[in-house]
Amino acid sequence: MKPVPIELERRLRLAGILLILGLSVEGICLIWARPLAFILLVCGGGLLCASGILVFLYSLVSAAEPGGAP
Numbered sequence: 737m738k739p740v741p742i743e744l745e746r747r748l749r750l751a752g753i754l755l756i757l758g759l760s761v762e763g764i765c766l767i768w769a770r771p772l773a774f775i776l777l778v779c780g781g782g783l784l785c786a787s788g789i790l791v792f793l794y795s796l797v798s799a800a801e802p803g804g805a806p
Contacts, residue, residue, distance in 0.1 A: 747795035751788045758784030 762781035765773040 744795055744799045747791060751792035751795065754784050754788030754791060758782070758786075758788060
């Protein structure tokens with residue numbers, strides 16, 4: 737069996753980093769008042785935040801051991 741807590745911590749750290757990067761991009765875009773900033777906010781920041789959320793949820797689902805007690 738592979739150690740689940742180490743794998744879970746690594747995935748949660750990755751999810752946190754992606755969320756921090758996404759929020760940083762969105763914060764910078766709010767300061768920068770150009771039309772391109774909106775596109776970067778939606779595409780770049782939104783994609784990073786969404787991927788952070790998906791990695792977080794995937795890490796929670798995959799951490800549960802199959803065949804365990806409910």
